[in-house]
Amino acid sequence: MDKIKVAVLGSGNIGTDLMIKLGRSDVLELTTVIGIDPDSDGLRKARALGYETIDNGLDGFLARPELADIIFDATSAKAHIRHAKKLKEAGKQVLDLTPAAVGPLVVPPVNIQEHLDADNINLITCGGQATIPMVHAIDRVQSVTYAEIVATISSDSAGPGTRANIDEFTKTTAGGIEQIGGAEKGKAIIILNPAEPPIMMRDTIHVLVDGSDVKKEDIIQSIKEMEKDVQSYVPGYRVKQDPIFEDNKVTVFIEVEGAGDYLPSFSGNLDIMTAAAVKVAEEWAKHKLNKVVV
Amino acid sequence: MQTDKKIIITEVALRDGSHAIRHQYTVDQVAAVAGALDQAGVPYIEVSHGDGLGGSSLQYGLSKTNEMELIEAAVSAVDQAKIAVLLIPGIGTVRDLNEAAALGAKMARVATHVTEADVAPQHIARAKELGMETVGFLMMSHMASPEKLTEQAKLMEGYGADTVYIVDSAGALLPHETAERIRRLKNELSVNIGFHAHNNLSLAMANTLAAIQEGADRIDGSIRCLGAGAGNTQTEVLVAVLDRMGIQTGVDLYKMMDIAEDLVAPILEKPQEITKGSLVLGYAGVYSSFLLHAQRAAQQFGVDSRDILIELGKQKVVGGQEDMIFDVAADLAKQSANLVTK
Numbered sequence: 001m002d003k004i005k006v007a008v009l010g011s012g013n014i015g016t017d018l019m020i021k022l023g024r025s026d027v028l029e030l031t032t033v034i035g036i037d038p039d040s041d042g043l044r045k046a047r048a049l050g051y052e053t054i055d056n057g058l059d060g061f062l063a064r065p066e067l068a069d070i071i072f073d074a075t076s077a078k079a080h081i082r083h084a085k086k087l088k089e090a091g092k093q094v095l096d097l098t099p100a101a102v103g104p105l106v107v108p109p110v111n112i113q114e115h116l117d118a119d120n121i122n123l124i125t126c127g128g129q130a131t132i133p134m135v136h137a138i139d140r141v142q143s144v145t146y147a148e149i150v151a152t153i154s155s156d157s158a159g160p161g162t163r164a165n166i167d168e169f170t171k172t173t174a175g176g177i178e179q180i181g182g183a184e185k186g187k188a189i190i191i192l193n194p195a196e197p198p199i200m201m202r203d204t205i206h207v208l209v210d211g212s213d214v215k216k217e218d219i220i221q222s223i224k225e226m227e228k229d230v231q232s233y234v235p236g237y238r239v240k241q242d243p244i245f246e247d248n249k250v251t252v253f254i255e256v257e258g259a260g261d262y263l264p265s266f267s268g269n270l271d272i273m274t275a276a277a278v279k280v281a282e283e284w285a286k287h288k289l290n291k292v293v294v
Numbered sequence: 295m296q297t298d299k300k301i302i303i304t305e306v307a308l309r310d311g312s313h314a315i316r317h318q319y320t321v322d323q324v325a326a327v328a329g330a331l332d333q334a335g336v337p338y339i340e341v342s343h344g345d346g347l348g349g350s351s352l353q354y355g356l357s358k359t360n361e362m363e364l365i366e367a368a369v370s371a372v373d374q375a376k377i378a379v380l381l382i383p384g385i386g387t388v389r390d391l392n393e394a395a396a397l398g399a400k401m402a403r404v405a406t407h408v409t410e411a412d413v414a415p416q417h418i419a420r421a422k423e424l425g426m427e428t429v430g431f432l433m434m435s436h437m438a439s440p441e442k443l444t445e446q447a448k449l450m451e452g453y454g455a456d457t458v459y460i461v462d463s464a465g466a467l468l469p470h471e472t473a474e475r476i477r478r479l480k481n482e483l484s485v486n487i488g489f490h491a492h493n494n495l496s497l498a499m500a501n502t503l504a505a506i507q508e509g510a511d512r513i514d515g516s517i518r519c520l521g522a523g524a525g526n527t528q529t530e531v532l533v534a535v536l537d538r539m540g541i542q543t544g545v546d547l548y549k550m551m552d553i554a555e556d557l558v559a560p561i562l563e564k565p566q567e568i569t570k571g572s573l574v575l576g577y578a579g580v581y582s583s584f585l586l587h588a589q590r591a592a593q594q595f596g597v598d599s600r601d602i603l604i605e606l607g608k609q610k611v612v613g614g615q616e617d618m619i620f621d622v623a624a625d626l627a628k629q630s631a632n633l634v635t636k
Contacts, residue, residue: 148352150617155410166413167387187351190384194409195610204617206352241624249352253621 003029004285010074011035011042017274020261027285032067095277096122099168107132108279109229116287126269127151128176129276130203134252135181137226141218143210147183152191154198157267201256201268233279297540302512304338311520312344313583318358321367329371334549340378341368347386369398376400383413388420395424405431407612408438411449418453430455433613436466444478457486465492465576469504476508488512491527494576498527518558519566523575523582530554574600578607587616591623
């Protein structure tokens, strides 16, 4: 089967985890890892695995644009705004794993089909990737008037960027719950837990549905189907308890265990971002390959 | 006996007490209590949802009244007292802070788990820009070693906090542990040091006195013990005790007793006492606001609320993880069902 060439921009933890996941893809061929520090662990690993490495950032890649058609940007929101512009001019498709949100927000099992030709998409936040599928799963059965999510992650898996901009998490996630999840109003809460050994990512989704006659069986069925859809690309994604129903409130408990590729398995919050990014890129690649065949 | 020593009291019943009454404060209650506390000479009065700005939620309980209306009511009811707000990064945001400041709140208490101070700098910085006094509020202080607590307190000082608080959210600290922590902070920081107690082990007053002995500058109290769990250091009692010790608070004891009796007691659904639930909070080291949620979950799943709280303590759950109460209750119910069928 033909593959589409891709590159990873950013050689930190996220970039390195992507590198390992991409090595397993049937439709994506990782050719290049782009960083700014030739001595970084990520670039060293990339060289050892035989990938092309570029250590002078995006400009180095733009001098050799034939290396990839799809780019994963795992740098920072500030850098992404600059990268997005240049990559658009170069005609590349870009997956934004930063909170920059230049392009439309995407949660693969909910709205990827609407963005197969997008030149730039944003993956919201880890909490968004873990919870928006469930908000949507309930909303497609019975209209959600309010959805609130609580994401608890281990302190070890919250980097300095997340910590310094914690408001960005709550704002961006709440926006995603409304726009993609379908809730009339969304709210997000994030909690860091320092317990040792580190806890797995867990997410609780509380929603209020419209009307007093709650379609309990249909909602449970829809949640189960959505769990399977997410598991197809995040195997460690699990609904932890039976959903709790109380009047028109539904509560769903989720646990996300990472694949343990480069990042430790407790950091399901980071894994669900890289896994979602690879999933979107694979859908893009299949779409491109189909177009060529047709 | 009269000394030069002064303690600045912050009354937290209109924030911490929100937990005890399931966030059902009305504008009239807040205006009446804040106005009377102001008349009694209380210098700082905290008003917010129990979990701080933005806390109104399905996770923690929806506020009956929008907290911004409560803050506005408190600001209009006072002459000398300053209205403080609590903000827990991850729950409340800079936007909430802007709104509270515009309504006249003069102090921002930015609260984090004791090991996670580094989520606070943007909120402390913004509060300072807004001209507010700032507090770094290190919650669940019993969960960190004195060394770790000191390191995190220094971060708060570095972000610009005017005061750093040791917060015994679970009411789990013992007096000698409180004393050691305050002593370290007094030695290694130059800003004011505060202490916030919970009375789950009946040690709120003892811990508060230990803190004062070691030089604490600011103390939180809740009048009539109107706070989460078994409440906080009882403010009117503290005023009396400090007066006997010759420590000045500037607060009128008789007026405080009257407010407690006439205005605050009727707000409480039942008198604050150390029940088996609140005792277990302190014993297991669990966040005090979990109490009512655990009682509700226990009823729903047919398990003992003490078992839920003990298990949460074992799992080292932190403040804000109220969702874990239902998760643990469901697990306990499954376990006991398995035992029965076996």
